[in-house]
Amino acid sequence: MDFSSFLTSLGTSFVIFVILMLLFTWLSRKPGNTVVYYPNRILKGLDPWEGGSRTRNPFAWVREAVSSSEEDVINMSGVDTAVYFVFLSTVLSILVLYGIILLPVLLPLAATEKRVYVTNSTSEGTFNELDKLSMGHVKEKSPRLWAFLIATYWVSFVTYFLLWKAYKHVSGLRAKALMSPEAKAEQFAVLVRDIPPPPEGQTIKEQVDSYFKSIYPETFYRSMVVTNNKEVNKIYEELEGYKKKLARAEAIYTKSKELGKPEGSRPSMRTGFLGLIGKEVDSIEYFNEKIKELVPKLEAAQKVTLREKQLRSALIFFNSRVAAASASQSLHAQMVDKWTVTEAPEPRQLLWSNLKVKFFERVIRQYVIYIIVALTILFYMIPIGLISALTTLDNLKKFLPFLKPIINIDAIKIVLEAYLPQIALIVFLALLPKLLLFLSKAEGIPSVSHAVRATSGKYFYFTVLNVFLGVTIGGTLFRTFKKIQKDPNSLVDLLGNGLPGNATFFLTFVALKFFVGYGLELSRLVPLIIYHLKRKYLCKTEAELKEAWAPGDFGYATRVPGDMLIITIVLCYSVIAPLIIPFGVVYFGLGWLVLRNQALKVFVPSFESYGKMWPHMHTRILASLLLFQITMLGFFGLKKFYYTPFLIPLPIISLIFVYVCWKKFYRSFHNTPLEVACHELKEVPNMEQIFRSFIPPSLNSEKADDEQFEDALSQVSRMGSFA
């Protein structure tokens, strides 16, 4: 790719972004679109345009985003979102600090190096204007390499310093949220799994109650045995479906009264397959009948489930936060694979069907899935390598000669050259996350947030290995194929050789991601169109409409690995081709602004894990740093720089840093520290309400009496606390 096609790519991306931003300014001012652009505010019961949002100034949202405080983010979107912003701003400051030193020092050093003869045979003929600004342009054994070596140290230590500060800050955020005086249901509960078979003549519920009453005579409140809800869920969903359909039929009937005849036309339907065949009936009557039929059926199924389908897992409720926090960290049974107790996740993020998975089954599932994921990563490596090699224009012409006439048109040529490989890559990557989330859930993880973290981790390794290493090695392999055949090089050499040549590919990739990606994010064009289509042709009732504009959450499972890929790319190229740093700064700066807007106004988080995502992100940034350090070792070696061994301490320091952070901070992200849990509550917690919040909707009786919960959901303890 030459310089002009690079500028074209950058230019068109920027134009698209400006257009999308103007569209956003125009569209978000229309009252009919508030539910698309301000759903979070609306759901929180706030005025969407409070604070003068409705101006014609296309940068008004920027001002609002910048002026919002961390407190605002936590109030509007929770701790997890605030932690994500700590991540964004930390990376942003890391990159800014890189740039301040590296750009003014390294770029002139590289550009002013006089090369009479290109000695590096692998990059022969591929050098262009951009490559002159990179370390690849510096001669072998040149004393100028000292500056690059010191830059490597600067990059490492800036990263350590800011990550340490960020970890402390996040740790404080988490503690503050956990010690909040508001009672949160999950802070009073623990999850027990691997309950041994109950003794003869006892139900699991009785066994659980007597076990925990004997250990916690004063703080045990009540237990809720997990049941196999498959059947009751089926009936419940059927019932809910009929209720929705009834509401829809009634809405149609009401509307027909308004529009046509004053007595209205009652909607009718056929009862057979897809409403196409069978007897024609009055819809409203039919659905009412069905509901009347199902309600007692549901009640009966609930009773049966609660009594007879108890599983070997339970939620235990305590009447104080300290008791629950302490219980979740203590070993209860002599055999570690029995009565395993962990912190209870929020009710909304419990993965009920995973709770019954046994101790060693979880371990086995985990390893099996690791193997599957490893195979997936290796399997995907092949097509991505091919894509990277094939989708350069020259290769296209070579392998698909019939395309030649089209490609030779200048305009098409430039656009294709600029975007083809990147688009191929992005499309390719969109296929995987669902598979990884499914696999993560199959590990037997009990909460959604944990599954999301597990997915994010898998996806990170996937993207780094495949996209970054795949493109680099794939591209290099193709270019240096003949050379390799003669003398197969090691991976480190390959990396060192491949990196400079692929710098412009990644520059364009980053630019595409931030301009087009964040432009689409901000303008919400796709959700807007879908919403308007649904509103016009599908939705009849308020509930359906609300479902149509439900904004979704941040989607950390893919968002975080996406950001991580950018960090890895920018980090690894930071010293080799410092020109990438400004691109990284724009990516994270723009990302911060756009997502701040989305966090305050659009996305509604679907769970709260109190920042448990942070250690995950922290470790992966450091993994990228380690990759960078090892790459630099290889690259300096290739430059035949005598003082390359001076870099050897860096990976060791990184590993020590990871270890120290892990030792100092990690456990308080895994467990709730007691000094945090012991903070006073605003008022005595309503234990009944806390208990009820964990009852799955399909088991939640409308009568709200305790009688039918007697079975799997145990009674209030009559001892101690409330005596």
Add this chain to the structure above:
Amino acid sequence: MDFSSFLTSLGTSFVIFVILMLLFTWLSRKPGNTVVYYPNRILKGLDPWEGGSRTRNPFAWVREAVSSSEEDVINMSGVDTAVYFVFLSTVLSILVLYGIILLPVLLPLAATEKRVYVTNSTSEGTFNELDKLSMGHVKEKSPRLWAFLIATYWVSFVTYFLLWKAYKHVSGLRAKALMSPEAKAEQFAVLVRDIPPPPEGQTIKEQVDSYFKSIYPETFYRSMVVTNNKEVNKIYEELEGYKKKLARAEAIYTKSKELGKPEGSRPSMRTGFLGLIGKEVDSIEYFNEKIKELVPKLEAAQKVTLREKQLRSALIFFNSRVAAASASQSLHAQMVDKWTVTEAPEPRQLLWSNLKVKFFERVIRQYVIYIIVALTILFYMIPIGLISALTTLDNLKKFLPFLKPIINIDAIKIVLEAYLPQIALIVFLALLPKLLLFLSKAEGIPSVSHAVRATSGKYFYFTVLNVFLGVTIGGTLFRTFKKIQKDPNSLVDLLGNGLPGNATFFLTFVALKFFVGYGLELSRLVPLIIYHLKRKYLCKTEAELKEAWAPGDFGYATRVPGDMLIITIVLCYSVIAPLIIPFGVVYFGLGWLVLRNQALKVFVPSFESYGKMWPHMHTRILASLLLFQITMLGFFGLKKFYYTPFLIPLPIISLIFVYVCWKKFYRSFHNTPLEVACHELKEVPNMEQIFRSFIPPSLNSEKADDEQFEDALSQVSRMGSFA
């Protein structure tokens, strides 16, 4: 070594053992020796000869040992000793099961192999009668190797099965001891380290009290801040020294009255250096004066220590076992390196000076010491290798030709050949444990039992690496030196080559250890002689006499690695030279008998860790098994057996077995499970007594009032529990 010298070695060892056993029978019947042969019974206040021990039957002790139950051992010597016997009996049954299959099958298979020509060049000329019974005698690619391969599987699975059973059994023993209805002081306390600096105007004690009162308003009883006792200990020891000397002087005076003049002769002494120079004074008066001087000085020092020398560490007492067990497992502070809480060890095994060591300092110390130990192991490797190579008689003659005339005398030759290398080895090994114990304590470990386990672990790796591998590789290197020079082999090949040649060396080593070692152990000749010498020439008072016969404890730090070395040797040779199995059986059988006697009558354990040694032993047996499996892989490879890859699953199964055991059992050895801690006590615990049992003797005031403990040792909490 030829067959006759082997038999000589065995024979003399056996004769020594018989003599020692007869000596034991004779000596232990003398009333004057009861304190040497029955100290544990005497200290427990039991009649030494209860149950007819005083017979002339030299096997009476065997009958008693066999008829004693595990319960008896726990009562007389604690859970740790009982666990040690589980270890001995498990290994014994493992070896018996090996022998039942391996001996009748493999020995004939090896012996009946017809070898016209010795193909294995490395063992050329070293084959003798014993070697014919080993796998080394089987021809390459022989189908008979199938039997040896299946034997390898048998050995592995017997080990897994019996270890699993033993782990379950020990886990039960531990739980039973921990749930005992007797209140044990350490079960009510936790150890807090890494207390952050107290806020302005607060003492550490106030800070600790308010911190734990706020977390445990109902179960917190009292705290005891650790102080820097260096100065007070010095005064206390001085005082105790004078008290002892006074008692001694008084005893001499009393005796002189009985013997000589009725008014007696008052002992006198000089006050100067070593009592040799200076003014002559009356001893009794002088010591009394000194004591009178020191008592107020001690009290003043105690007050200063308690008030001003508080360290950032404390013991926290709870009024229930569950509360303490739960607290010791919970994270208290948001920063994991602050307020770290662990289970409190027994008062008698607290290493006070280690309690102040900070979190990351402990980590650093640990790694530094690992490096030192690794260097020690490597450093010792060289001399041991030399010893093994040099102390064969032929080499002695070669290198020290002036010894030739002595060595050529037949009797001396046989004895030297039989014992020289083994004695050199045993002496060499006796030098190390003290160094390793010192290093382990320097890690910052808070309890003696933990330091002993750490020492035992280090010593195990040392013995296995140096003795076993060192002798094997050293011996082989020497023999095949020229071959190696041409073609340096890998370690596995070396092992495979070296093992058969060294089998007889280890046979003699094991025999020496059990006959002479256990003979000396049983007869207690050395302690007996020392005791009688001391009684006659040194001891004047009852206290001094009691000190002279103090029996000591089992000394697990060296005993367990010693046993482990035998296990490693027997395991590794079990299939290659099955003749070693009976030797192993005798070692552990005899060991069980002799030590059972010592446990019931002699040794007094110096600590109780409720079987925490077991996971340590379990893992190391499996490490030996893994070494065995890898050795077999190499050995079958050398035999050019096509089906060698059938052995590859074994090391993997071993690792899975280690992992599963660790997951299922380990945590309940590290922490006290709550279901165990919640068992009812016989009576309400005397908290004051529990608290007082932790006060170090130098701080223990004789006045027994609370006033002076107000400072570092906090007052009884006035809240909750006792209200």
